[in-house]
Amino acid sequence: MYEQLEEVKKSCLNCQKCALGALRNNVVFSDGIPNSKLMLIGEAPGFNEDMQGKPFVGRAGQLLDKIFESVGFSREKDVYICNTIKCRPPENRDPLPDEKEACRAYLDKQIEILKPRIILLCGKVALTSFLPHLNVGITKVRGQWFEGPYGAKMMPIFHPSYLLRNPIARPGSPKALMWEDIKNIRKAYDAL
Ligand code: URA
Numbered sequence: 001m002y003e004q005l006e007e008v009k010k011s012c013l014n015c016q017k018c019a020l021g022a023l024r025n026n027v028v029f030s031d032g033i034p035n036s037k038l039m040l041i042g043e044a045p046g047f048n049e050d051m052q053g054k055p056f057v058g059r060a061g062q063l064l065d066k067i068f069e070s071v072g073f074s075r076e077k078d079v080y081i082c083n084t085i086k087c088r089p090p091e092n093r094d095p096l097p098d099e100k101e102a103c104r105a106y107l108d109k110q111i112e113i114l115k116p117r118i119i120l121l122c123g124k125v126a127l128t129s130f131l132p133h134l135n136v137g138i139t140k141v142r143g144q145w146f147e148g149p150y151g152a153k154m155m156p157i158f159h160p161s162y163l164l165r166n167p168i169a170r171p172g173s174p175k176a177l178m179w180e181d182i183k184n185i186r187k188a189y190d191a192l
Pocket of ligand 1: 042043044045046049054055056057058060061083123
């Protein structure tokens, strides 16, 4: 498993399949532990991620770590984290269809090799990449379980950047809903 994943990573690190290849400082392939049952798929690297070559290391990443820690998960022990696309789009714009298309094979390989039992689709870019037929926003489907690749349970969740923009925790707020979702994710993980 690790050798296969290293092969995919190696080709990804040299990738020039789309225009973002020429702009990046670093390819952001993954973080966390490869033999985890739990995979989180975010959107795309931002400034800090591009500089460090690691996903979710900026403010959104710090919040994500806190959300995981609130139910006893950690990057070091429990989670494999990656993104829909592996290079930073200029000014953090949404990835373009051809960029998602070019990068998709890497993500599919990550899933095929690791076969996580639970996949979290973090934010709308990951949601629309995996469940395009739903044609709804994340607010409508977050917290629901869907059938994912290789029999995984797959749940769309809010992106932590969205929570940073909506920080108030009152009943029904994005933050409160995220708390509900992460507790359900923990329960499903414990039941595996
Ligand atoms: N947002 C993402 O979706 N991914 C990252 O790696 C960082 C911020």
